[in-house]
Amino acid sequence: VERLIAHPVIPGRGEGAALVSDEPLSFWGDVDPATGRVTNPRHPLHGERLEGRVLVYPQGRGSCTTSGILLELIRTGRAPAAIVNLTVEPVLAVGPLVGEALYGRTLPLVTLSPEAFARIRTGDWLVVDAIGGEVLCRQLPADTLGSGDGENATKPGAGP
């Protein structure tokens, strides 16, 4: 297990299998609020479900409606367990803050240094502590790297 130092943005704790994208993501346009799946066929995470995963991507892009889509995912329980970015754009922080006020549910958000960020692969089990400021990363065994479908990592048995 590797301990990565994180900068907390929205406090909270969450854990799940990592879902990693090197490309930026806009919740509006890239994610379907009804299902919590990435529906943009041109995004590397196309088809992936966000629910219960720790979503790892460098930064946001695009629409101011990202907060609106994220709030709906928080409302319906389809949100990621936590989000890890290189830089958090203010637009992303608003969804979790309103979720807290409206539904008493939030979504922990942290940023990592580029070096720490680069350590994480899809399928790694991440424990995000956005209060103390760390991410525990249990790396997927090397022989399963590149075995494709990240979706498997959320199934029972794949976690710790």
Add this chain to the structure above:
Amino acid sequence: VNLTAEERAWLDGGAGEGMRLSMALVVRMGELFGADRLLPVTQAHIDACLYTNDAGLEFAERLAALGTRVRVPTTLNVTARDIRRWQAFRVPPDFAEKSRRLEAAYLALGCLPTWTCAPYEQGLVPRFGEHVAWGESNAVAYANTVIGARTNRYADFLDVACAVAGRAPAFGLHLDGPRRGQVLVVLDDVPPALREHPGLFPVLGYHVGALAGERVPVIEGLPPAVRATDLKAFCAAGASSGVLALAHVVGVTPEAPTRDAAFGGTSPRETLVVTMADLRAARERLSFGPLDGIDLVKVGCPHLSLADALELAERVKGRRVRNDLQFWVSTSRAVAHHLADSGHLVVLEASGVRILTDTCAMTTRIDGWGFTHMLTNSAKQAHYAAAGGLEVTLASLEDCVAHALGDVALEDGLWWSA
């Protein structure tokens, strides 16, 4: 965050629950992003009025039920339907009803029914240096870049909270420091003819937006007479591929009379060289597939300006849109009103152009049409249409019109002969 006595009272609930909720969000954002105080804003533009899901509706109806009112003049972004003609545009009734409820909630808050994503072209247009709280990514980029007004990218709900509080947390692009240029963008082998061509700007914006990330780019090498409509296309594109909220164009935009002024006396952290190869690659990301099979030609993203609409009316006058496709123009009801009063709307409609107001093809429901391939002059439109699963092709307004009328499009030479 230091608050005045009045702001403290609002936060403590002295001005009602809606104000308390709004202030709590504004102050919390200030804490998270290092604001030491709140700034009064003169106006707001709300993006949260676009129906996308029920959480947004619950938020708005809750505020409305609390009797909340906006404190500053507040315009509304696009809604999810053409309010007067949604049936003709094949929007499902249950969806239209949800949209109607959201519209009603924001009108109950005291917002103005402008229903446009180009609030900088008519209505409450801010002046240079004015602090405003605007949502809608393209409008934010335009306000900062072209007008020199000051706004961060206000996410849905924070835009509403700022409108209710009449305040914004003092961080980011409200302050001098973060408005300074950070990276220099120079155009390398881009030929002069292309630098003046409207086809360049959406592609350049799309490329620069992705490249600059959160940094403020300073672009050198564009002609001083760049048209507002081209800067608008640039801003919208950069705010789609990235988070562009402010760019300086040397010799063009108000905070960049010179390169030094744009960087505020600091040095560029990095210089990014844009080549024709980069631009061709960016254009290809937005434009794929052969020209055949286009069933929707869509212009007006962001909403078509009055100037562009007049030019379009001139082009299509006495002509007829080919019958194997739809030609849609999305614009504000304010522009549509001027077109109607001046007799141009009749010209456009007689040629087969459909005017979609209050919304656009990516914010309303178009699944009832079964479109497969969209031709557009907007990188933003192309980006989101592709994200929605459509085939897209990007071309200049002139070529979009030419294709819609069955004439031959001409532009490619400019891109490939260089």
